[in-house]
Amino acid sequence: MSRPPIYPFILLFCFFLLPSGIQSNDLQILMKLKSALQTSNTNVFSSWESRNSICNFTGISCNSDDSITEIELSYQNLTGVLPLDSICQLQSLEKLSFGFNYLHGPIMDDLKNCVKLQYLDLSNNLFTGWSVPEISSLSQLRYLHLKLCGFSGAFPWKSVQNMTGLVSLSLGDNPFNPSPFSNEVLLLTNLTWLYLSNCSIQGTIPAEIGNLKELTNLDLAYNNMTGKIPVEIGNLVNLWQLELYNNSFTGKLPIGLRNLTKLEMFDFSNNYLEGDLSELRFLTNLVSLQLYQNELSGQVPAEFGNFTKLVNLSMYRNSFTGPLPHNLLSWAKTGFIDVSENFFTGPVPPDMCKQGTLWLLAMLQNNLTGEIPASYANCSTLRFFVVNQNLLSGNIPIGIWGLPNVVHIDISFNDIDGPITSDIKNAKSLVYLVAGHNRLSGELPTAISEVTSLKSIQLNDNRLTGEIPYMICNVSFLEILDIANNILKGKIPQCLGNFSYYLRVMNLGMNNFEGTIPDTFAKGNQLRTIVFNDNNLRGLLPKSFIYCSNLEVLDLGNNMINDLFPYWFEALTNLQVLVLKSNKFHGPIGNHNTRGVFFFKLRILDLSHNEFTGLLPRNYFENFNAMMINDEGRHEPHYMGESSQYQDTMVVVVTYQDSVVVTMKGLEIKLQRILTIFTTIDLSSNKFQGVIPEVLGRLTILRLLNLSHNSLTGHIPSSLAKLSALESLDLSSNSLTGEIPLQLTDLTFLAMLNLSQNQLIGPIPRGKQFATFENNSYDRNLGLCGFPLSSKCGTNELTQPAPPSAFQEDNDSLFASGFGWKAVLIGYGCGLLFGLAMGYVVFKIRKPKWLVRFIEGKQKDKKRRPNNQRPGQRRN
Known part of the structure; x- marks a missing residue:
């Protein structure tokens, strides 16, 4: 009986052996990777056991022949050094992602051996003190994310020029050497995402940027770029995010921005741009518009009121004028508006909280007039209400004091009057209450003591009356209490001294407080400023001041303290x-x-x-x-x-x-x-x-x-x-x-x-x-x-006679009427003889009592002051 041929069995054996051999080799590489890394997330490597198929390991993906194609271990709290010399031996590896970890140490040129990589993400790690490794051989890359890695040295412009298939390039937030924007990137016409923020790029934006017509995101923020923004940027009609903030761009907003109708995120803030906003009238898809800290001017186009998707608008520190569109942000489902430090006039737009979802309104340092719209009392989501330093007047609408989610109210430096209403007790989240320099009146409501979240109460320079409610000491986390320059009276509550663990500023100056200063300042208090000036305080200084070891400012002037x-x-x-x-x-x-x-x-x-x-x-x-x-x-x-x-x-x-x-x-x-x-x-x-x-x-x-x-x-x-x-x-x-x-x-x-x-x-x-x-x-x-006096030095001669006294004027009139020098000399002679005679009498018979009483009485009258008021003492 003949034997069956052996070669089919050999082939079958090799068929089963080959995958096993691949898995064995890949398993060794993964075990080396595991041993090189540590993590606080115990679930990451729990499945990395030799009895399991490597294709079932967490973060590992394989192709049909079980060879590894992806390693995805981002956001896993990993630390250690990547063994790239081993990793790049994975012949089928297409994706390598270790972003947002704590990896360190050098990335050697072994990375160039991962030639099949299409996706590389090492961003947000701690690779410091070295340059970008050689990666020009990675010509198949479509996604390259190396932002915030600590790369330094020369910018890797030439390394990316062969990566013509790149769709996403992110190299920002690395301390590269300063360099201009290079043409190599401009050849990557397939790019949709270009993130080069904060990597020391200098000079201008090349006009050829307009060739990257597939871009949806362009971020060149936080660089040292100058010059005008090229008009060719208007060719990037697919952009939905454009961020050029924190540079030194000048000139007007470029013509052609109106073409970017898909824009949702637009940020040109903190530059030196000028001109108006007419080019932005047609960007109806805007969600966020950031233009703060420029030199822009003119009025806000009325079309902004029709931007139904706009939820973020920040234009502070410019020179805008005129009124704000009355329906600005009236469509917003959430809202953030900051138009502070401009020259806006007219009323506060009444509809900005129409949907009841505005969470920040900042309009400080403008010329807005009129009253605060009553509609804002319904803005239950409002957290920041900052309208200080305007020309606002009238009462605060009922309900604004007690907005349930408000954190910060600042209406200071206006002409607002009326009382602080008791509904302030409903503002359970209120931290900063700043309403100084207005015409607020009435008493401090005791309800303010129920707002235990308060850290700052600044009601200075108003017309508040009555006494400080003793219950104010229930606001135990209070850091600033400034109620100076009102018409408050009574005694300073003793508790203000002993609840001062958090209190840093206590300013009660320019009121009508009386009595003594509380001697209850506690050990370990944090008081930095104590101002009690211009009151009617008496008595001695409290010895417990000695416990105010952090004290920097102490003003007790214009009182009646006797010590x-x-x-x-x-x-x-x-x-x-x-x-x-x-x-x-x-x-x-x-x-x-x-x-x-x-x-x-x-x-x-x-x-x-x-x-x-x-x-x-x-x-x-x-x-x-x-x-x-x-x-x-x-x-x-x-x-x-x-x-x-x-x-x-x-x-x-x-x-x-x-x-x-x-x-x-x-x-x-x-x-x-x-x-x-x-x-x-x-x-x-x-x-x-x-x-x-x-x-x-x-x-x-x-x-x-x-x-x-x-x-x-x-x-x-x-x-x-x-x-x-x-x-x-x-x-x-x-x-x-x-x-x-x-x-x-x-x-x-x-x-x-x-x-x-x-x-x-x-x-x-x-x-x-x-x-x-x-x-x-x-x-x-x-x-x-000498100069500027009329008396010359070295002589008694006066170049300009001093103004005559009343006595001199009387004598002059006598001289003019004929009462001449002879009569004067005769008078002086007689007076001299009379004086000698009187001197002899006094010498012989001692002081005559009538003369002593006359002379000493006159002297006492001269010494007596006209009143008992001290210089500088304030009348009560």
């Missing part, structure tokens, strides 16, 4: 503004035996119009480091208390800014905002004695110095010439002697100088700023001479 200077304030190491002016403080300050560094951050010190005595506080001056060193040169100047936050929107929320009243040129001026480079010392109208310390010359960035109306003696120290930033110097009404130091002419910023009513002598320095000061800067210093 010694609080030396224990030296422990408040963050204090920058200290105002105790116009109270009844008394006794000496400083110059005690306390050692250490204190008040080193102090920038503004105002102790004027009190009754402080003794020497000027030399040891305090030695510690005023913030007035010696300018650390602002490395940073942009900013304002004290400035705090900006973004609330899921482009609207910048400035929560609070400190203010202070300073005296300049004899006038009280309110600084609505305090630059951190502003420094001043005002110790005027006290009873200080002694000399001006030389150490003041170390305060080289001091801008205002007022030591007037004291009893200071000695010379003006020449060290004051080192105050190179000084703008105002007032040393008037003291007893200073000597000459004016010539070195003071070096104070080139000095705009105000007052040395009047002293005992200064000698020539007035000439030149520079001293050439601008007039006579009143030197009045009643009889020993001074």
Whole structure:
């Protein structure tokens, strides 16, 4: 019996063996990949077991012969280094996707061996410190996504020029070397998606961009591109997303944009574009239009009111004028509109919340007039209602205070009147209530205490009356309480001190509060600003102020506090503004035996119009480091208390800014905002004695110095010439002697100088700023001479006689009537003889009682003040 041929069995064996061999090899590659990666997602590799078919592994796809074609492991929290040398041995691999993980380490040139790849996504990983690997051999790629990988070095323009089949190219958000937009990309005419945002592209957009007619998405945002936007961009009629924001484009919106009728997302914000919006009138499919921070002008086309799909409109910081279309966003199912910082006029469009789904309305800093439409009281979805700094008037419609989802209400700096209604208790989500600088009246409703989510209550500069409801302390997360400049009265609730764990700003100034300051400030409180100025507060300073370790601003001016200077304030190491002016403080300050560094951050010190005595506080001056060193040169100047936050929107929320009243040129001026480079010392109208310390010359960035109306003696120290930033110097009404130091002419910023009513002598320095000061800067210093005074130095001759006194005028009239010099001389002679005789009588018989009573009585009358009011004391 013959044997059957063996070769069919061999073929059959090979038929079964071949796939098994492929699977075995691919399995080894996948196991190596698994061992190289780690993840917190335990489900990723749970199916990667040798007993399972690799085609059933999570993220793995195979073709009909069970060879691997796809590895899709995006969004899996993977970490580690990709073993691309192994992965690219998968001969059938067409898709490799590891986007949105935490992979790191180098991507070697092994990637070039994945020649069959059509889809490559390594975006949003942590590959840092190296350039894009060689990928020019991947000519079959249709999708290349490498954005936000940390690639650096040269932009891979030439690597992509052979990929003529590319449909989607995403290389943005990588720190490439700056380079111009290259022609290589312009050859990829099949592109539908081009994402090159934030990758250091410079120069202009080439006109040839119009050749990429298949584009649906073009994103060149966050680059350094300049010049005009080419008109050829109007050829990209398939675009639905066009984003060129955060560049430096100039010129007008290009003609031809009207052709892009499929556009839904349009963002040209933060450039230097100008002109009007006429080219956008026909883009009826727009869903989002972002044009903020440009130089655009003109009116908003009325056609915008017919954009039935528009839900996002942001045009703030331009120069738009005229009224807004009355039906703007009236069709929107959701709504976001920000047209702030323009010149819009007319009323607030009434229909923007017609569908009841508007969630943000920001119109701050315009010229809008009229009342807030009543329809907004039905806008239950509204979260941000920001219309401050307009010309709005009338009452707030009933219901707006209590919108159920509102987070931020800002109607400040308008002319709105009426009360805050009790329906505010329904605003359970309200965080910021900002309504200062209006004409709101009535009492603070107790219902405000039910809005426990509040962080900021700013109702300053209104006409609110009554007392602070004690229940306001139930708002336990409150950070800012500013109710200054109203007509509130009563005592300050004691609880305001002990619920201050979150409270940072407490401004109750310019009201009619009375009694004492609560002594209940708790340990660990966060208070940064305390302002109680211009009230009727009495008594002593509360010792619990010592627990306000974060305190930067303390203003207690214009009250009736009667206390010694609080030396224990030296422990408040963050204090920058200290105002105790116009109270009844008394006794000496400083110059005690306390050692250490204190008040080193102090920038503004105002102790004027009190009754402080003794020497000027030399040891305090030695510690005023913030007035010696300018650390602002490395940073942009900013304002004290400035705090900006973004609330899921482009609207910048400035929560609070400190203010202070300073005296300049004899006038009280309110600084609505305090630059951190502003420094001043005002110790005027006290009873200080002694000399001006030389150490003041170390305060080289001091801008205002007022030591007037004291009893200071000695010379003006020449060290004051080192105050190179000084703008105002007032040393008037003291007893200073000597000459004016010539070195003071070096104070080139000095705009105000007052040395009047002293005992200064000698020539007035000439030149520079001293050439601008007039006579009143030197009045009643009889020993001074030179310009601008009429008295010449070195002679008693007057070039211009002083105005005659009343006595002189009377004498002149007598001389004119014939009462001549002879009669005058006879009178003087007789008077001299009478005086000698009286002197002899007094010497012989002691003081006659009638003469003593007459003379001493006159002296007492001269010393008696006409009233008991202190200088600078406010009348109640």
